[in-house]
Amino acid sequence: MDAVVPFGAEERKVRAARRFGRIGLVLTVAWLLAVPAFVVWTGLPAPGFAWSLAALYVAALALHLWRIREHVTSLGRPASVPFVVATSAVALALALVGLASAWSGWFWGLVSGVLLGDIVSGMRARRIALWVVVATGTVLGLGLLITHQRDYGIPLPPWLGPALAAFYVCSMWLVDVERVWWLKAVTDLDYSRRVAAELATARERLRLADDLHDILGHALEVVAFKSELASRLLDVDGERAKAEMEEVQRVARSSLTEVRALVRDARATDLAAELAGARTVLDSAGIELVVRGDPATVTGPARSVLGRVLREAMTNVLRHADPRRCTIEIEVADGAARLRVVNDGVGPGSAGIGGTGLKALGRYLDDHSGRLDAGPGPDGTFHVDAVLPGTAR
Incomplete structure (x- = not known):
């Protein structure tokens, strides 16, 4: 805090x-x-x-x-x-x-x-x-x-x-x-x-609300998706259904740990860890994932900031679209780090995808001297593009 x-x-x-x-x-x-x-x-x-x-x-x-x-x-x-x-x-x-x-x-x-x-x-x-x-x-x-x-x-x-x-x-x-x-x-x-003092208090409350939305929104979306998947697999593949429910328990416990860390102001996100989690979730959903770039090239504060961006992008992919393919691009050039997430399966009238979460994410990037560009494309895709300069706080 x-x-x-x-x-x-x-x-x-x-x-x-x-x-x-x-x-x-x-x-x-x-x-x-x-x-x-x-x-x-x-x-x-x-x-x-x-x-x-x-x-x-x-x-x-x-x-x-x-x-x-x-x-x-x-x-x-x-x-x-x-x-x-x-x-x-x-x-x-x-x-x-x-x-x-x-x-x-x-x-x-x-x-x-x-x-x-x-x-x-x-x-x-x-x-x-x-x-x-x-x-x-x-x-x-x-x-x-x-x-x-x-x-x-x-x-x-x-x-x-x-x-x-x-x-x-x-x-x-x-x-x-x-x-x-x-x-x-x-x-x-x-x-x-x-x-x-009042503005600082209001700003801190807004930051806490954004962080809670980030943690619980993503976790609950994964829990809902995997619970639904486990219920479908129960009569077909009991072992896999059991594995999915165990994953639900892991996500729930992980989210509870993050909420406690948030209260203690000890929460951290990591781009590589979020990328691994995104790969697991999208594989379970049968969504093809293409990764370009190495998360290890992103260092310093940008590693945590872009990790949160990737988490929110994955939440939007699961909640607001029915994608078959998702592309994640990681690039570091001239001291600036960039993360771009593009997914298909976005229907018409989806301009407000992820409105609350993306607005919170935009404020978060502003606080770290970054820039966020997100919105639907003309070919049924949705992109989340975050750029963080080398001077990021």
């Missing part, structure tokens, strides 16, 4: 990434709480601005927490239009009122920058760039108009406050967007990992 990928370490990495994402959320909120603390430490704003800034700050914090809640339920979803309008108004008002309130009012631009990140998260890159340029230019331009009309009593250039506020707006949105992008990347990778 295919090796099962150990997901324990990967699961720990995903959990660690999510934990760091939550830590980032906490740090962002901490930064938002640091803004009023800094303003209080540097001096309370003018009385006319204190309540306005407090109300805007509470509204900004509520909008940011609301956006975090949206990301938790649907990470990466663009913000709704009402949220964009409300957040834009609060962010711009907070930056401008902050600049008008005190010389340290530029620090409120940090909150406006975080809110800008809430607005643009989930947008395409061009729209994000447009929003950042417009928001930065608006805060800088209107901030310069406000600070030129204010006297803070401190010898600072009037452009410094608006420039710092614009800088925070231009840069702090990255913190929010980068955190959301990181969390979304981790979530998508985790989802992809789980899908890969």
Whole structure:
């Protein structure tokens, strides 16, 4: 069976990434709480601005927490239009009122920058760039108009406050967007990992189903054929009928051994052994067998792969045709191994011969970098042609 990928370490990495994402959320909120603390430490704003800034700050914090809640339920979803309008108004008002309130009012631009990140998260890159340029230019331009009309009593250039506020707006949105992008990347990778695990499981189930079809389909077909032959010979040739029933027992036990080997992942097929078995079965059925080529020339993985191809071909010969002649050609050239099985006795309307088994065989050859061509011919024959390159896995 295919090796099962150990997901324990990967699961720990995903959990660690999510934990760091939550830590980032906490740090962002901490930064938002640091803004009023800094303003209080540097001096309370003018009385006319204190309540306005407090109300805007509470509204900004509520909008940011609301956006975090949206990301938790649907990470990466663009913000709704009402949220964009409300957040834009609060962010711009907070930056401008902050600049008008005190010389340290530029620090409120940090909150406006975080809110800008809430607005643009989930947008395409061009729209994000447009929003950042417009928001930065608006805060800088209107901030310069406000600070030129204010006297803070401190010898600072009037452009410094608006420039710092614009800088925070231009840069702090990255913190929010980068955190959301990181969390979304981790979530998508985790989802992809789980899908890969499910696909691997489904693929392994399909492989087991194909192998069981290969083992039991061939065995049951041989058992049915030889049992029918033994019943016909019972009154004519008792010794031969007994020999055929002993062969039925051998095939049944061999198939049981293969099923057990399949469970232990120790099953193997061999082209030479399958060719010997095919010769015995076809001789019992009175079908002329012509073999061209030597199975000993096929080596490596191709020996087992083509052995399975021959087994499925013999199953089709017994189940779907009434042949008088079967030809098996084995060829090795330019590092590639080829097996071709052709039988006659195929009636009209037999395009779907061996449909399930041949589809499974085609998938099996694809897995080993090979190619399968099978189908009826115009002269009442059916061919199974498998080619396996030297690079077969």
